[in-house]
Amino acid sequence: MSNDLANAVDRSAFFVGGDWVPPAGTERVDVLEAATGTAFGSAALAGPADVDAAVAAAGDALHGPWGATTGAERATVMRRLAAALKTRAKDTAALVSRENGMPRSLSIGANGFSPPLMLDYYAGLAEGLDADDVRSGMLARVRVRRGPVGVVAAVTPWNYPQALAAMKIAPALAAGCTVVLKAAPETALDAYVWADAALEAGLPPGVLNIVPGGREAGAHLVAHPGVDKVAFTGSTAAGRAIGEVCGRLLRPVTLELGGKSAALLAEDADLDAFLTALPEVSLANNGQTCHACTRILAPRGRYDEIVDAITDTVRSLPVGDPLDKQTRIGPLVSAAQRDRVLGLVTAGRDAGGRVTTGGAVPAGQERGWFVEPTVFAGVDNDSAIAREEVFGPVLCVLPYDDTDDAVRIANDSEYGLGGTVWTTDLDRGQAIADRIRSGTVGINHYALDVLGPFGGVKASGLGRELGPEGLAPYVDLKSVYLTPESR
Structure with a gap:
């Protein structure tokens, strides 16, 4: 394991607003090696106050310079982030294998090289968002504006932690959203690879925030008034609970849940x-x-x-x-x-x-x-x-x-x-x-x-990730009605 990750097995601060921020509380988790049952690292776990800080940072970034970027500008940043993740790919794969037991032969692709691939793919789609869409209707000319849906709560499980995070982060950044990633305690360590890569790539402060935590932190994030969209992968039981909250709040949600295929x-x-x-x-x-x-x-x-x-x-x-x-x-x-x-x-x-x-x-x-x-x-x-x-x-x-x-x-x-x-x-x-x-x-x-939409029906969830369809949930549409003579 490289020195970068060898020194990263103990994480005592969260990545919030582009900086390392000490936790508000004292809760920590020992990350156990699946093959031995012994601890090989530890990480702070977020509480409600830490989630509040992360959401606030994401909101500030959304309403700051990041919110005014063009798709082409975001694509440039995303490709730098992809390159930074790619240099860490093999070490990241090994780290995830230690955390959750995934054979490294699978982890190299799923957790190592697929996240940069997704970032590169959605960077290309981001460039297409700059095109103006003006339609000639029967009563008016309509300009369809595409903007970010807002602050995204990305809640990910432990089984494919890097790939599932990328399936949310990549389209969110492409659309101009900002993200709070709530990673699972079992794979709290590898989540910070995103933070290390974001710093190296020069991702603007607050665009991506990392706060590993348990159920309390996840519930607080999902219901937070500063969140505009939730993207969740996990169990059907948890997905139902999240769906109920988002339904009451009329908050857009993507749910990728269980299966028995x-x-x-x-x-x-x-x-x-x-x-x-x-x-x-x-x-x-x-x-x-x-x-x-x-x-x-x-x-x-x-x-x-x-x-x-x-x-x-x-x-x-x-x-x-x-x-x-x-x-x-x-x-x-x-x-x-x-x-x-x-x-x-x-x-x-x-x-x-x-x-x-x-x-x-x-x-x-x-x-x-x-x-x-x-x-x-x-x-x-x-x-x-x-x-x-x-x-x-x-x-x-x-x-x-x-x-x-x-x-x-x-x-x-x-x-x-x-x-x-x-x-x-x-x-x-x-x-x-x-x-x-x-x-x-x-x-x-x-x-x-990456080109094909992925998701389920029935108790397997709502919505789709990947493909151009995976970008749509992060894009807010506004119709501007122009008089026929408007230019």
Whole structure:
């Protein structure tokens, strides 16, 4: 680890108004290494007074020089910020892996290089916001003005902390908004990489403010009168609570929530291709991924074959230190998360499910928060293990009778975030994908792309991030009606 991050594992101040500001209170959190359970750093946790200071700084910046910038000027700053993050990418990836157990092979892309990529992409869109849009109507000429929606509360979880922060920060800055980032306590340390990069890039004071904190800080931020928009990623339960607050306040909100996605293997599916992709599609980040395809739908005539093949593949995945390049399954983020996952596995067994591999703490890996990658067979879609979001390395293989039955099972979920269809007939795959009620579906693979809007339906959330659609929630529209002769 570089000296920059080695010296950053103890964070005693918040990044507010472009400077390091001591906390108003004394609450701190020890950040524990997921692979060992031992503390390797600590950070101050924000209280209401710290949130107030961050929101005030963001408001001052919004109404100061930043609020008067052109899209082209913001794009220049954003590209400097992207460059500063890119120089830290590998170290950032390692830091996140220590915090939440994500295998470094995944973290390098998700937490290292995707944030600068998103900043560069939205910098390009920011330049397009400068164009004047004048429309000739029936009664008047209409000038449509695009401005920032205001101060953004970005509330992010611990599972993909850098990428999920970038999905909010990048479009917000492009639109001319200012941001208060409330990071999760479990990944409080890596949040400050944004602060270090902002200082290096010369981001104007108050444009980005960093205040890690717990639920109290998050609730105070979401309801703060100085906030104009909320962008949240996290659990469906928390999203419902935030949605209620924002609804009462008539405050715009984007909610990216939970999932229980299905991988639908058609009769003609290339099983080897699915097995090759399974670790990324169904077990990414040790299962701590909202869009993971943890329900695998297999045609009844191939059910035993598919269960056996998935079992062999999952059993072969190397489990271990997330910093080891060979590791495919690392530890979970915390003891509480490990115990929750093991509790759901026990409940699945007690309900009659058959565990074909896994289901326990790996032998010799009692330190840290490891859970063996686990496969359930012999369960139906009504069982709790097939309906609840486990957020761990646990898969269910469910049989279906025909395509209509498979689509029915895929849609029989309170969630609708991700999904995949596996077939050698791409036209058939597209037709099936169109019938799945979900915000995103992959055909013979699954990969988020910055160009494509990402988000869910039903209990998986409201709104979209990424793509040009991800910029729209941060842009305020004003129609100026001109007389026909106005210039």
